[in-house]
Amino acid sequence: MQYLTKDKEKNSNVSLTSEQIKFIENIHLPKRLLLPSDSNFDSKYIYIHLERWEFIYVGTVNVYNFNLTSPLLNKLLKFIVIHMINSSASPLTSVMFRQIKNNLSKIPLNSISYFKELEGMAISKDSDRHYYFDVKRLTRLLFRINFPLFDIDDYEQLNFIKIPAQANNFLKYEDIENTMPSHLKNLIAKRLVEYSTEEGLKNIKKSDLKNLVVLGISFCIGLRSAQFSKLYGSLIKLDTTNRKTGLKRYSIQIPLAKKQHVSGEKPKIALSYEIGQLIDAYKKTFNLSEEEQLFKPLTNNLSVELHEALHNALFFIQPNSTKKLILSGEMFQPIYTLYDFRHNIGHSMAMRGASEDEIAHVLGHSSTIAARHYIMATPELAMLKHQALGKNPVWSEMIGLMMTGNAANIDTWNGKIVSGMLGGKLFLKIGGCNRYQDKCHLSKVRSCYGCFYFRPFKDIEKHKSVHKIITLELIDLVEVSNKSGNYNNPLIEAATDTKHEVEIVINRLLRAVQ
Structure with missing residues (x-):
């Protein structure tokens, strides 16, 4: 395959093929990117056309400089960064951005080169373990967007590349579980x-x-x-x-x-x-x-x-x-x-x-x-996963973004009413439902808090009572699972998710009151 040199850069050893150039030229970048935050003190948007992105997120000022000498690589870098922000529900840190930028400009843009880079880092005693997972994350995305010279049918090989030994098991957890949140x-x-x-x-x-x-x-x-x-x-x-x-x-x-x-x-x-x-x-x-x-x-x-x-x-x-x-x-x-x-x-x-x-x-x-x-x-990955689901604010933010149901007023609500049994207790009128179907096949009350058709009513005490029962069920489930030797019981994960979904609704209602 013939490589073109018109976009070869002074600060890069990367050249682009004609197919890659055509792919990048056909990329449509949005005018602005909405940042996933509900804080009045964070930046709300990033304006994509700028070569320098500067924004505030959770109290930290982040700066991205798109100053590669190739306009095409700068455009591809913006496209990749936007995808990573959307998929993780939080912006990259400035350090992570610079690492991705460096990877994109230094490693030849083909799957063979990226595989070799990862395999070399996996066996090297001197390589930065964080750098390995950054490169793997970028490689995974290049496959997913079907970038030329990253054949989707070769993607599965990426999962079986050796992982470097590391003291921090959360790095391995991140590599595996964040693939499918x-x-x-x-x-x-x-x-x-x-x-x-x-x-x-x-x-x-x-x-x-x-x-x-x-x-x-x-x-x-x-x-x-x-x-x-x-x-x-x-x-x-x-x-x-x-x-x-x-x-x-x-x-x-x-x-x-x-x-x-x-x-x-x-x-x-x-x-x-x-x-x-x-x-x-x-x-x-x-x-x-x-x-x-x-x-x-x-x-x-x-x-x-x-x-x-x-x-x-x-x-x-x-x-x-x-x-x-x-x-x-x-x-x-x-x-x-x-x-x-x-x-x-x-x-x-x-x-x-x-x-x-x-x-x-x-x-x-x-x-x-x-x-x-x-x-x-x-x-230990199972326990790491359970801990991260309970403590990771990014995960909670992602769930919050998924749940689009805002609070509703019971006095003015004209749609379906949500009531049901939970833990032997009847809960009446905890919220409304915008589902277009007459019948819902999910468990009433228990499944509502993670559903974007759900419109919780503003009676916080009812939601706190639901949270109490869900929490007790989770504690009992963990105890029974441990005693029976079923430490990785998948129901624990489901119960943990439900507990956090109820917490998000309660926190949202509390913020609305303040």
């Missing part, structure tokens, strides 16, 4: 439940249904694009139906991720009711037979089509206010790939005590080699 997983789960219902399916277009099926399968199973291409109708089956409740149990036979040496039956695992319902609707809507390919390539590259479907689905499930910000250019939509979902499933299973065989079975591996990489993450 909890608030995003909560949002996906709730939206899949919502649109898998009869009412939900009536209100979505054919294209959105297909995108949601891709998202649902990725979220639950973590298939590669090659596995998607091998799926056909009869691999997903309805096993049983409960006549009283109407609930159904599905299973899926997973095509192996890579060609196996010995033929055998495809691994079979349970599939959630909601994803099964979406797939049934998808097959019916597109008239797909039991032996017909579920995802036919419309072009010569199914992988690109699947990632586009995933991207569209992640936009579709966002709250309307977030969609407006994305469409107006004030916010970039965070980008995730099929491999991010696959990576999330592998690590989530490993942290909850799954064996190599179990992980390989779910991911469709013909050997346990890849599963061992996930299990190599130390058991």
